[in-house]
Amino acid sequence: MGMYVINGGHRLEGELKIEGSKNAVLPILAASIINGRESIIHNVPYLKDVNTLLGVLETIGCTCSFQGNTVIVNSRGDLDINIPDKPVREMRSSIILMGAMLARFKKINITFPGGCEIGLRPIDLHLSGLRRLGAKVVESHGYIQCECDKLYGNEIHLDYPSVGATENIMLAAISAEGVTTIQNAARESEIVDLQNFLNKMGAKITGGGSSTIRIEGVNQFHDVEHTVIPDRIVTGTYAVAAAITGGKVILRDIIHEHIKPIISKLEESGCEIYRYDKDISISCNKRPNAVDIIKTMPYPGFPTDMQAQMMALMCTAKGTSVFIENIFENRYKHAEELIKMGANIKIEGRAAIVKGVTKLTGAHVYSRDLRGGAALVLAGLAAEGTTIVDNVDVHIERGYENLDKKLNSLGADITKEK
Ligand SMILES: CC(=O)N[C@H]1[C@@H](OP(=O)(O)OP(=O)(O)OC[C@H]2O[C@@H](n3ccc(=O)[nH]c3=O)[C@H](O)[C@@H]2O)O[C@H](CO)[C@@H](O)[C@@H]1O
């Protein structure tokens, strides 16, 4: 179990280029199955989740190479429709392989995905969407068998704008006969990136980024080359790192539109923000103010994936903040660990009440999920003394490329130990 040993109290200063988005690249890698040809994907972050998914693609018969931040996937020939269990249990987003395999082979056998650390995370919307396209889905003893002779376009109304369900349906529908519309679709920026990738491959999709996505089925796909969008959650995490240490950091190669809800809360807390073309500067030269209320919402609302990091910041703020976690029912595990560092947090169901304290103190804490782990690292940067964040390779490294090294390049003092 890897751990970060953080000597707190260093003000961060400098600049960083933001890596490609985990949540954009994972469905794009799954989608690279569909063309049966070559996909060249740039700006791929070097992450545990990316390696796990590339491992699955190789196991089922693709060839994949990772050079610098470019991945080349060759999906020519027959692929194995039986997806290995272990990686699917490790990484929830492997469920996106369903839509991709149905689009190309009309068949997939896969286990139920694991990773329930932030909530139950059912996949009923994925399965009902695929059924609406004509797939026969049999669920038995934790396994899913899904097949059809052909997929047919249909109208699909999602009860909730699920990101994964929207992606799975988009993937399956691109080769269906006729037109599919997804109503109440997720609007996240990663959906738009997937649409762009698929269209470059020959798909006919419009509406990504709005609540209605229209997919006209086609049956010819070609080679594709694409650059993944920057990670808006990683951007937000480094922005909070600047704020919590009273530092000044310039984040390069970002997309302003994608980080608006995060930046707006940082401005409310007193950070100074300057926007340049593709860069942003964040500085905070006084104790941050508490932000009244932070409610997580589907995009373009405040992202649940930034709730924990913002909570770390509010632990050190002047005043009281209230968080309402609307997306996942069990996403406050970091609170218990922050309390070990001296934070004052009370949880009432979906609400967390955070009274800012003047000082956090180093402690031995456990990363229980990806963003919660990142929040503990942020708290450790601001804390007096030494913080040990345990379990970093299980969680944090799923979604951050060299978090320790990148923070050290800005002046942090973090050592990774086994
Ligand atoms: C790899 C990836 O992109 N992960 C992101 C994706 O996860 P993911 O795609 O799993 O998130 P969803 O948008 O599907 O989930 C949102 C909510 O809908 C519920 N739900 C979802 C599907 C379903 O069939 N039934 C159902 O009830 C979930 O339990 C959850 O409460 O979006 C989340 C919400 O922005 C982010 O936190 C994750 O980082």
Ligand SMILES: C=C(OP(=O)(O)O)C(=O)O
């Ligand atoms: C919850 C997250 O990811 P995943 O859906 O891959 O578990 C996340 O990125 O914060």
